[in-house]
Amino acid sequence: MGNSEFRVTLENRAKEINGILEKYLPVEEGRQKTVIEAMNYSVRAGGKRLRPILMWEAFLMCGGREEERESVEPFLAAIEMIHTYSLVHDDLPAMDNDEYRRGRKTTWSVYGEAMGILAGDGLLNYAFETAAKSFLRCPSQEHMGRAAAAFVTLSRKAGIYGMIGGQTADIEAEGQSAPLSEEQLLFIHEHKTAALIQAAMTVGAILAGAGQEQIDALEKCGYNVGIAFQIQDDILDVTGDSAELGKPVGSDAQNGKQTYVTWKGLEQAREDVTALSDEAVRILDGFTGEHSFLKELILSLIHRTK
C-alpha cells in the first residue's frame, strides 16, 4: 500500500467514522439541550478517530464481515465517545486546565466548568448506552454472547483497571517531587493511553468471533501501539510545531511534567517507538486476514508530526 493510497484510505475511514458518530450523537433538543450541545461540540472537535478505525480494522482482519457492520457500529461510536469524555475531563481547570485543544476552545471554556463536568459524564454514560444498543440488534445468540464479552472488555479498559487508573497515577506523579521510575511511567502510559487502544483492537476481535489466542495477541499489539503512540506524543511536545499540532508545545516542560522524553532522552525515546511499532507489526503479520492498511496505520504513528 503506497503512502498516498494510505492517506486517502485513512481519510475515508475517518469520514466513515464521523458519519457513524453523527448517526449516534444525541439530538440537541429538550431541557437537557445544553449538555447535549456540549457533548456534540466535544465529539465534533475532530481528532484522528484512531480508536474506532483500529477496532473496525481488527474486526475485518479477524474475519468479521462488512454485512455485520450494524452490530459493530455502536461499539465504534462508543469508544470514540469514551476517548472524548476523557479529554473533556482532562481539560478541566482542576485537571490540566487547558483552554484550547486541536485549535478550538475546550468544552469547559465554552460551556463553563459545571457543564464541562456534566458533558463528560454525559458522554461516558452515553457511550455505554450506545454500546448497549448492539444487544438489541444481534442476529443470533452467538452474536449476543460476543457483544456481551466485548462490553465487558470495553468497560474494564475504560475504568480504574484501564484509562481512569492511568489518569490517577498521572495526576499523582505530577504532584511528586522524586523523579518518576520507569515502572511508574510505563504504568501511566499503559493505562492512560494503551488501555483504550487495546480495547479498540480486542473488542474488534471479540465481535468478529476471534479465539482467545488471537485476542491475547491483539492485546499485546495494542499495548505496543499505545505505548509507542504516547511516547511519540511526549516527543512531539518537545519537537512539534504548535500550528500543525493545533495546541501549544512545551506545555509538559512548562508544567514541570516528567515524560518519557525527560526520562530517557529524545534519541532513546525515538528508538523505543520504532522497536515497539516493529513488534506490533510482527504480531499483525501473524494474522492471515487482510491487514495491510492496519499495518500502515501503525507504522504511520512512528512518523506522525501531529
Added chain:
Amino acid sequence: MGNSEFRVTLENRAKEINGILEKYLPVEEGRQKTVIEAMNYSVRAGGKRLRPILMWEAFLMCGGREEERESVEPFLAAIEMIHTYSLVHDDLPAMDNDEYRRGRKTTWSVYGEAMGILAGDGLLNYAFETAAKSFLRCPSQEHMGRAAAAFVTLSRKAGIYGMIGGQTADIEAEGQSAPLSEEQLLFIHEHKTAALIQAAMTVGAILAGAGQEQIDALEKCGYNVGIAFQIQDDILDVTGDSAELGKPVGSDAQNGKQTYVTWKGLEQAREDVTALSDEAVRILDGFTGEHSFLKELILSLIHRTK
C-alpha cells in the same frame, strides 16, 4: 406490617445491600489505589440504599426468586454506584460546592478536586462494568435477554434522558433570573431524582421477567415516588433538623435556589407528597405479588424527617 417490624426489615435490607456493595467494591491496591479509596470512601459514606432496596423488592414482587439473586446483585450494586457518583460530582466546587454530606466530608474535600472528578468517573464506569458482570452468569438465554434489556434501561435513566438531563436543567435554572415554571421544576425532579427510582423499580421488574404492562406501571409508580421524595427533600431543607439530616438546612434559600416549596408553598407541597404517594401505593396494590414492605417503604417517604 407494623412500624417497628418495618424499621427492622428496612435496616436489614440496607445491611444486605451494604454487604453486596462490599463484595463488589474494588480492592484498594495498585497505582490506582487513591482513586479506588476515594470511590469506596464515597460509597461507604452510607445513605439509605433506597434504590437497590426498591430494585430488589420490585424484583420479588414481579415473581423473581431468591435463588436468582446472584444475577440481580450486579445491578443492585451498580445503581447505588451510579447514585453515589452523581453525589460526588454534584458536591464539586464547580457544581454545588459542598464540603459536607451526611455528616462526613465530601469526596473532593478529602481527596482534592481532581481526584473527586476521577472518583466520580471511576464510579460511573465501574457501575456499568459491574452490571455487565451479570451477563457472564445468566443461567439461560432468556435471562441474558433480560439482563441486556435491564442494562439498556439502567443506562438510559442514568444519562442525558434521565439523571444527567435533570442535573443540566437544574444548573441552568439556578442561573436564571425569571421564576421557575411548574413544567421546568417537574422536569428537574422527574429527571434528576425520579429517573433513577424508575430505573430501580423497572430494572427489578425486567430482571424478574415481568410483562410490558407491569414495567410501565412501575415506571409510573417510580415517577410518583421520585417526585414525592424530591418534594419531601425540599420540604426538609426548610423544616428539617440539621443534626438529624447530617447536613446544613436552609442551603437552598441561602443559595437563592427555587424549590417546589418556594413555588407551591409548604402546605401544598405536603399535600402533593401525600397524593403522589397514595397513587403509587394504588399502583402497587394492582400487583398480586407480595409487596407489603415495599408499600410501607413508599409510605415512610411521606413521613421521613431525614
